[in-house]
Amino acid sequence: MSVNIYSIILPRVELLYLPEWIEHNISIGVNKIILYNNGYTSIDVGPVSSGTQRKLHKDERGVKWVKKPDANYNLDYTDEEIEIKLSNLTKRYAPHLEIVSWKYGIDHNHRYPPSQIKGMRHCLRNKKAAVWLFVDPDEYVVLKAYKTLQDLVTYYKGYSCFYINQRIFSSRSSSPVKQITKCYKKLINKYKTLTRAPLQKLSVHEAIPRTGSIKRFLTDDEIVINHYMGVPKTYDYIEYMPGISSLDWEDNTINE
Numbered sequence: 001m002s003v004n005i006y007s008i009i010l011p012r013v014e015l016l017y018l019p020e021w022i023e024h025n026i027s028i029g030v031n032k033i034i035l036y037n038n039g040y041t042s043i044d045v046g047p048v049s050s051g052t053q054r055k056l057h058k059d060e061r062g063v064k065w066v067k068k069p070d071a072n073y074n075l076d077y078t079d080e081e082i083e084i085k086l087s088n089l090t091k092r093y094a095p096h097l098e099i100v101s102w103k104y105g106i107d108h109n110h111r112y113p114p115s116q117i118k119g120m121r122h123c124l125r126n127k128k129a130a131v132w133l134f135v136d137p138d139e140y141v142v143l144k145a146y147k148t149l150q151d152l153v154t155y156y157k158g159y160s161c162f163y164i165n166q167r168i169f170s171s172r173s174s175s176p177v178k179q180i181t182k183c184y185k186k187l188i189n190k191y192k193t194l195t196r197a198p199l200q201k202l203s204v205h206e207a208i209p210r211t212g213s214i215k216r217f218l219t220d221d222e223i224v225i226n227h228y229m230g231v232p233k234t235y236d237y238i239e240y241m242p243g244i245s246s247l248d249w250e251d252n253t254i255n256e
Contacts, residue, residue, distance in 0.1 A: 001150045003029055003194075004129035007136055008036040008102065008116045011082050012073040014137045020176055021137045022093050028141060029148030032096055034127055036119040037086065038112070039103030040079045072173075098127075120202050133194045134204040138172055138228045145222040149194065152223060160212025163191035164225050167252070171230030180228055181251045191216065192225055 005025060022033055074082065090097050101107050102119050110118045124132070131153055135141060141164065146152045156162070168184040193207040201208035208214070217223055 001131060001153065002031045002129045003131045003133060003149045003153075004127065005030055005033045005133045005135060006036070006120055006123045006127075007033070007134070008038050008119050009137060010038055010040075011086055012040065012075075012077075015074055015077075015082060015085060016072070017137055017172055017175060017177060018089060019092075020178070021140070022089075022097060024140055024178070026093075026096055028143055029150045030096070030133065032098060032127075032129070033093075034123055035097070035099045036102035036123065037099055038115065038119075039106070040082070116204065117202050120204070124197055124199065124202075129197070131194065131196055133192075134207065135192050135225065138177075139166070139192065140178065140226045140228070142220075142224050142226055143222075144220065144224070153194070153196075156215055158213060159215040161193065161195040161207065161209045161214040162223075163206055163214065163216040164194060164223055165217050165220065166190055166192065166225045166227045167220065168230075169226050169228045169252075172228045177228055178226075182249055183226070183252045185248055185250050187218075187220060187224070189218075 025033055077085070086099050090099055100119075100123070102115070102122075104111070104115065108115060108118055120134070131149070133141070133149065141149070143149070143152065146155065152162070165187045167187055170180050170182040172180070191205055193204065195207050195209050196212065198210050199207050200210045
């Protein structure tokens with residue numbers, strides 16, 4: 001049973017963290033990781049600021065993502081140097097890694113976030129897998145009752161789609177990411193999808209398959225996603241963690 005990952009990335013943000021994430025996913029049974037390279041110009045749609053996220057400075061616009069203005073963008077590298085490093089990663093992790101060019105104005109004309117779903121549709125049409133996992137490079141699937149994703153899917157043979165809950169961890173600042181233990185005490189009930197194809201509804205969070213039942217993992221007893229994003233500051237996560245304070249965080253060493 002083949003399990004593939006689809007993910008869209010800003011390579012400047014993810015470059016340093018990709019090796020650890022790739023190796024982690026291979027260790028849990030992922031056969032191929034297909035990364036859509038969203039390029040070097042940040043193209044957003046609509047307001048994403050919640051009032052707590054700082055605004056981009058004039059010289060940051062078009063370079064930095066408004067959702068992650070303080071991430072490391074590796075600005076000491078040229079675009080060409082980043083491309084070479086991505087190519088080297090593809091060779092290093094062949095045949096488990098494929099990087100698809102998905103640059104705004106060149107490969108498509110869709111701003112983010114529509115470009116993510118357009119990329120997903122393009123990927124599912126052109127790549128084949130029995131099962132798809134939709135996660136980002138700052139999200140690590142942790143299996144607690146199974147060795148591989150294939151084991152989980154086989155165990156729940158009556159289901160064709162799974163929604164995996166998340167626990168929020170401190171944001172990535174260095175490697176190895178899995179050594180980060182500070183996390184939000186509660187699962188946030190915002191899910192990512194592991195599913196068989198074909199799909200009736202495309203979504204990284206709660207895709208809907210054309211056939212079969214959906215299982216939602218409300219707890220982390222069997223599987224969970226450790227999301228290394230830090231305190232949420234934008235609309236698409238802050239609603240799940242309202243009024244968050246330092247008292248809501250704890251150390252969690254269950255990171256493998």
